[in-house]
């Protein structure tokens with residue numbers, strides 16, 4: 388029939404985000420993604436292409452881990468300050 392349909396039938400894997408011809412699978416979720424919907428991330432010696440959904444998820448989990456770490460450090464410092472203050476009161 389039309390030439391366009393023939394190209395679509397022959398394209399194989401399609402991008403899961405926009406439906407364009409996929410450039411390759413996401414390194415994280417293995418979904419086929421096109422160049423526009425993927426981002427390059429450097430993991431050690433190799434450069435990986437991951438989809439934007441996985442990039443967002445990774446960013447969120449990283450910021451969440453950072454937040455809990457900062458909170459934990461703040462509580463630790465507050466505890467040390469309290470103990471130091473108590474010791475100073477006891478010793479004076």
Ligand SMILES: [Zn+2]
Nearest residue numbers: 402405421424
């Ligand atoms: Zn796409």
Ligand SMILES: [Zn+2]
Nearest residue numbers: 413416438441
């Ligand atoms: Zn992915």
